[in-house]
Amino acid sequence: MSDPLDLLARVRLLAEAVVTSDPERCVQCGICSYNCPIGIDVRSHARVGAVIVDQRCISCGECIARCPRDVLWFGPVEDAAEDLP
Amino acid sequence: MRHVIVGSGAAGLAAAEAIRARDGVAEIVMVGREPHAFYSRPGLAYLLAGTVPDKQVFIRGRDEIAALRLDRRTDDARQLDLARRELHLAGGAVVPWDRLLLATGAAAIPPSFPGAELDGVVKLDDLDDVRNLIARAGGAKRAVVIGGGPTAIELAEGLRARGVEVHYLLRGARFWAHVLDPVESQQVEDALVAHGIALHHQTQVARVVGHRGKVAWVETTAGDTIKCDLVAVAIGVAPRLELARQAGLSIGRGVRVDHRFQTSAEHVYAAGDVAEVRDPDTGEGVVDSLWSTALAHGAIAGTAMTGAPAGYRRPPSLNVTRLGAITITIIGAVGQPDADDDLVTIARGDSLSWRARPTAWTLTGDDPARRVRVVVGPRHLVGALVMNDPAAARALTRLVRHRVDLSALRAALDADPPGALARLIELGAAAGAP
Numbered sequence: 027m028s029d030p031l032d033l034l035a036r037v038r039l040l041a042e043a044v045v046t047s048d049p050e051r052c053v054q055c056g057i058c059s060y061n062c063p064i065g066i067d068v069r070s071h072a073r074v075g076a077v078i079v080d081q082r083c084i085s086c087g088e089c090i091a092r093c094p095r096d097v098l099w100f101g102p103v104e105d106a107a108e109d110l111p
Numbered sequence: 112m113r114h115v116i117v118g119s120g121a122a123g124l125a126a127a128e129a130i131r132a133r134d135g136v137a138e139i140v141m142v143g144r145e146p147h148a149f150y151s152r153p154g155l156a157y158l159l160a161g162t163v164p165d166k167q168v169f170i171r172g173r174d175e176i177a178a179l180r181l182d183r184r185t186d187d188a189r190q191l192d193l194a195r196r197e198l199h200l201a202g203g204a205v206v207p208w209d210r211l212l213l214a215t216g217a218a219a220i221p222p223s224f225p226g227a228e229l230d231g232v233v234k235l236d237d238l239d240d241v242r243n244l245i246a247r248a249g250g251a252k253r254a255v256v257i258g259g260g261p262t263a264i265e266l267a268e269g270l271r272a273r274g275v276e277v278h279y280l281l282r283g284a285r286f287w288a289h290v291l292d293p294v295e296s297q298q299v300e301d302a303l304v305a306h307g308i309a310l311h312h313q314t315q316v317a318r319v320v321g322h323r324g325k326v327a328w329v330e331t332t333a334g335d336t337i338k339c340d341l342v343a344v345a346i347g348v349a350p351r352l353e354l355a356r357q358a359g360l361s362i363g364r365g366v367r368v369d370h371r372f373q374t375s376a377e378h379v380y381a382a383g384d385v386a387e388v389r390d391p392d393t394g395e396g397v398v399d400s401l402w403s404t405a406l407a408h409g410a411i412a413g414t415a416m417t418g419a420p421a422g423y424r425r426p427p428s429l430n431v432t433r434l435g436a437i438t439i440t441i442i443g444a445v446g447q448p449d450a451d452d453d454l455v456t457i458a459r460g461d462s463l464s465w466r467a468r469p470t471a472w473t474l475t476g477d478d479p480a481r482r483v484r485v486v487v488g489p490r491h492l493v494g495a496l497v498m499n500d501p502a503a504a505r506a507l508t509r510l511v512r513h514r515v516d517l518s519a520l521r522a523a524l525d526a527d528p529p530g531a532l533a534r535l536i537e538l539g540a541a542a543g544a545p
Binding site (some may be wrong): 053 | 151152153154157163164169170402403429431432433438440501502504505525540
């Protein structure tokens with residue numbers, strides 16, 4: 027059973043934060059995409075500095091935790107404004 | 112217009128993408144000995160360690176590659192004829208060009224110790240090397256790793272992750288001594304030991320001894336013998352300059368280029384690890400062996416080749432690397448006065464500019480797991496090295512990149528170094544996008 031605080035934190039992330047990237051740190055190794063449980067191609071976003079605005083993203087943070095070069099982080103949702111459809 | 116790109120690494124790919132983005136009809140011919148689709152060279156370390164499968168290292172989908180409409184030729188470029196504007200390939204073909212880019216990259220420097228030719232002396236330079244390493248690791252009990260910089264660590268950790276007993280021989284007293292300070296070296300070495308890697312300081316290979324043509328053991332200059340199946344070598348890389356040299360281009364540490372990446376010959380460009388770029392601060396020619404730098408070179412060179420306005424001012428070199436499970440961000444000049452005997456040249460994931468030792472002072476934080484070292488010049492931050500603290504790394508990268516004027520803060524920084532570090536990170540965090 028998941029920790030209610032974790033759940034709360036996740037809801038907040040879904041509402042207020044998106045996975046954000048710094049392309050200059052990215053070496054396109056693909057660990058992020060490989061570990062995404064939903065199958066989102068995170069690498070294709072990270073290499074161009076795009077935020078993940080895919081509605082399937084569950085903000086699990088797996089890509090952020092696995093990235094060996096700290097390319098990804100949860101950033102404020104306003105950073106995503108330009109990338110939103 | 113026919114563009115010919117020699118090399119299919121990061122710079123070559125970025126150039127091809129830049130050309131195609133601006134010119135839908137130009138011919139783009141890409142020539143290189145690499146037989147594989149575009150892959151992440153830094154990602155090979157994770158393939159070796161088993162963190163990702165083989166298919167994951169390829170960085171462009173079929174549709175993206177098809178959209179580039181490249182005429183890709185797997186062949187060695189042997190001769191560059193400037194007068195006739197022709198490139199001669201080893202297979203006999205002659206390729207005419209209007210604009211030519213040398214993106215030949217850098218190659219691992221072969222070792223010179225006796226026994227270097229034996230089967231089982233290996234390197235980590237390209238995808239075939241890693242596939243070879245993976246195949247050999249399955250039957251290997253023990254490996255000796257020689258060299259320095261990130262690639263030596265990638266070899267040691269990758270082989271260890273595959274169950275091989277690893278002995279890492281360091282010529283000097285500590286790891287990567289001209290970039291890391293003694294505490295940082297110690298942190299990385301402790302992490303390696305924690306992963307089960309045996310370190311041998313101040314130890315050199317006297318010779319590698321074989322049995323029936325295969326590596327059998329290593330004899331050290333101290334007189335020790337280490338029985339092993341593999342000897343993995345990472346003593347540095349050198350730009351592949353043969354073609355440029357043969358064509359008579361101006362060469363220093365690499366092929367000298369101007370701010371548009373044009374070489375000393377009109378319509379001939381060079382980018383990536385092979386290019387020597389002028390550092391705007393020191394005026395010196397610098398070579399880097401960094402993925403993001405090669406991409407930036409290639410994108411600007413490709414743009415310039417189409418005739419579009421393009422110019423490059425070399426920024427402070429940035430790289431992020433995972434050494435002994437510690438994520439280390441290095442930006443700008445963080446050099447140490449110590450020499451590094453384990454590298455004969457630059458390593459992959461390395462920049463000559465990091466070795467610069469500016470007139471500056473250093474602040475170091477107290478948290479050993481999240482260590483931050485900054486080098487502060489008279490007016491601005493000239494370099495930073497951050498361990499395991501991505502927010503601090505991003506903040507300090509901004510300060511170095513944008514040359515944020517810190518002169519008003521200098522007195523406060525001098526008076527309270529630990530507090531100063533926190534203030535610098537806050538200042539960088541407030542500075543916005545990277």
